[in-house]
Amino acid sequence: MSDQKKLKRRDFLFTASYAIGAVGVGAVVWPLVDQMNPDKSVKASASIEVDVSSIELGKSITVLWRGKPVFIKRRTQQEISEARAVKLEDLKHPEKDEDRAKDPEWLIMVGVCTHLGCVPLGNKGEYNGWFCPCHGSHYDTSGRVRKGPAPKNLEIPKYEFINNNTIKIG
Amino acid sequence: MSAHNYVPSSKLGKWFNDRLPLLSLSSHIREYPTPKNLNYWWTFGGILTFCLVAQIVTGVILAMHYVAQADLAFESVEHIMRDVNYGWLIRYFHANGSSMFFLAVYIHIFRSMYYGSHKSPREVIWIIGMIIYFLMMMTAFMGYVLPWGQMSFWAATVITNLFSAVPFVGESITNWLWGGFAVGNPTLTRFYSLHYLLSFLIFGLVILHIWALHIPGNNNPIGIELKKPSKDTVPFHPYIVIKDLFALLIFLILFAFFVFYSPNLLGHPDNYIEANPMVTPNHIVPEWYLLPFYAILRSVPDKLFGVIAMFASVFVLVILPWLDTSKVKSAIFRPLYKQFYWILVLDVLILGYMGAMPAEGTYLLIARVATTYYFVHFLVILPVLGYKEKTLPVPLNITEPVLGGSPNPDMVKKKELYD
Numbered sequence: 001m002s003d004q005k006k007l008k009r010r011d012f013l014f015t016a017s018y019a020i021g022a023v024g025v026g027a028v029v030w031p032l033v034d035q036m037n038p039d040k041s042v043k044a045s046a047s048i049e050v051d052v053s054s055i056e057l058g059k060s061i062t063v064l065w066r067g068k069p070v071f072i073k074r075r076t077q078q079e080i081s082e083a084r085a086v087k088l089e090d091l092k093h094p095e096k097d098e099d100r101a102k103d104p105e106w107l108i109m110v111g112v113c114t115h116l117g118c119v120p121l122g123n124k125g126e127y128n129g130w131f132c133p134c135h136g137s138h139y140d141t142s143g144r145v146r147k148g149p150a151p152k153n154l155e156i157p158k159y160e161f162i163n164n165n166t167i168k169i170g
Numbered sequence: 171m172s173a174h175n176y177v178p179s180s181k182l183g184k185w186f187n188d189r190l191p192l193l194s195l196s197s198h199i200r201e202y203p204t205p206k207n208l209n210y211w212w213t214f215g216g217i218l219t220f221c222l223v224a225q226i227v228t229g230v231i232l233a234m235h236y237v238a239q240a241d242l243a244f245e246s247v248e249h250i251m252r253d254v255n256y257g258w259l260i261r262y263f264h265a266n267g268s269s270m271f272f273l274a275v276y277i278h279i280f281r282s283m284y285y286g287s288h289k290s291p292r293e294v295i296w297i298i299g300m301i302i303y304f305l306m307m308m309t310a311f312m313g314y315v316l317p318w319g320q321m322s323f324w325a326a327t328v329i330t331n332l333f334s335a336v337p338f339v340g341e342s343i344t345n346w347l348w349g350g351f352a353v354g355n356p357t358l359t360r361f362y363s364l365h366y367l368l369s370f371l372i373f374g375l376v377i378l379h380i381w382a383l384h385i386p387g388n389n390n391p392i393g394i395e396l397k398k399p400s401k402d403t404v405p406f407h408p409y410i411v412i413k414d415l416f417a418l419l420i421f422l423i424l425f426a427f428f429v430f431y432s433p434n435l436l437g438h439p440d441n442y443i444e445a446n447p448m449v450t451p452n453h454i455v456p457e458w459y460l461l462p463f464y465a466i467l468r469s470v471p472d473k474l475f476g477v478i479a480m481f482a483s484v485f486v487l488v489i490l491p492w493l494d495t496s497k498v499k500s501a502i503f504r505p506l507y508k509q510f511y512w513i514l515v516l517d518v519l520i521l522g523y524m525g526a527m528p529a530e531g532t533y534l535l536i537a538r539v540a541t542t543y544y545f546v547h548f549l550v551i552l553p554v555l556g557y558k559e560k561t562l563p564v565p566l567n568i569t570e571p572v573l574g575g576s577p578n579p580d581m582v583k584k585k586e587l588y589d
Binding site: 036042066069112116117118119132133134135150151 | 324327328330331332334345346347348349350351352353354356360447448449450451452453454468471472473476528529530
């Protein structure tokens with residue numbers, strides 16, 4: 001009877017020691033792991049302002065935001081109507097063009113293929129939008145994936161027009 | 171381990187050996203009984219050891235001149251090429267050394283598969299070898315990123331993006347790997363640190379690999395277990411040492427050809443353009459030794475399953491000792507396996523070629539067929555073959571096939587021993 005009691009107390013002590021030890025190891029390992037996450041200086045460069053007054057109709061520019069290219073495209077009427085005519089059920093990742101480009105003339109998106117991160121080429125591919133040379137994903141004039149291995153549409157970053165000529169991204 | 175009874179001849183040697191038995195170890199290695207019928211395919215272990223040491227020596231030297239900083243890395247590599255005394259030689263040796271290393275490791279792996287060296291009792295040697303191979307791929311990939319050219323940058327982008335296929339936490343993982351929101355300076359510095367670390371990790375595993383080898387001893391072309399030491403074995407030194415050195419010299423001729431006559435043949439010209447996060451090169455390809463896996467990745471139309479298939483293609487190799495159910499080791503006595511083996515070699519070469527071609531049309535179709543066959547070989551053909559195949563009679567020892575089934579009294583004795 002007393003033997004059994006002793007054993008139980010010892011079991012408890014072992015379990016408690018292991019548990020405290022595990023918490024301690026975890027507390028030591030976490031800083032070693034977390035140091036690899038984006039640091040404060042990286043996070044601080046979170047937004048940029050871009051002057052878009054010189055972009056002509058049908059042209060686009062690429063700017064660097066958070067180390068990634070961002071496409072700023074001033075779309076023609078034809079490109080807009082092409083994008084808006086697409087039925088949602090034809091899309092792999094259904095999104096309305098109206099939701100992607102609030103001002104239909106301006107399409108602003110992260111120029112990183114959602115497959116494996118290459119930069120798609122403009123005015124290329126089977127849907128007159130973008131084409132990724134790495135693994136052959138095709139995007140339409142709204143930057144939505146239409147064909148190929150990419151699972152999602154090109155990402156729309158947070159942005160706003162500060163005035164008629166300037167866009168703030170981030 | 172036959173050298174337990176070794177006693178050094180000098181008094182000092184004995185004094186030292188009693189405290190740290192390094193002399194016993196050295197004696198064990200010299201006398202290590204090796205099958206006398208080992209052919210030249212068995213010399214690649216020594217060649218690989220040379221490659222690893224050469225990579226570490228040249229790598230440590232390059233690290234003295236290289237600067238791991240995104241704005242300076244590309245320039246510092248050019249500095250090594252143009253300004254550092256013999257820098258061009260050391261860098262070309264290191265860069266081509268990785269290709270030579272992989273060439274040798276592929277021959278080494280396919281030799282094991284042909285002669286059944288992965289089978290019992292050598293599974294642990296094989297698994298350690300596969301871990302080494304996996305670490306080699308990681309090390310080579312990270313090293314390729316360091317010159318910070320266009321191919322470096324986009325290889326880093328594509329490969330790290332593989333992890334974005336993980337459901338829910340994919341983005342957190344990639345940001346953690348990058349130390350930012352895209353591949354950048356923090357990525358470069360950590361790859362540099364890990365590239366350096368992994369080479370020494372591989373070195374440690376190579377020691378375990380050889381240790382595990384010395385427990386059962388070498389397999390041999392006819393794939394039977396031998397009595398060691400016996401008439402069927404020779405001491406490692408000088409017999410195998412000389413043979414390995416001769417093979418290494420031949421191998422070094424090829425090595426020197428690449429280093430001195432076509433140092434950029436296996437590289438990609440785009441890597442002489444500095445990394446530019448705004449433009450992806452039109453046709454990006456990994457180094458030749460990773461192409462078969464790249465082809466498997468691309469042949470699956472779904473992102474997540476493509477990544478899973480690629481990792482699975484390495485994992486099936488790890489469990490090969492249990493997939494290959496045949497009791498007979500060497501392909502010499504397995505007429506059907508021998509054919510399937512060469513089909514697999516061809517299949518992997520086709521995958522490699524498809525990995526270098528654009529992923530569309532006929533290329534994609536062929537890559538898909540080859541990917542399917544790769545998995546069928548390991549998961550269906552090998553397990554079934556073990557039960558269905560009618561194997562040829564296996565000799566009892568190495569001399570028997572030469573002397574015929576002679577009534578040599580020695581052999582009859584040995585036969586009894588084996589039974």
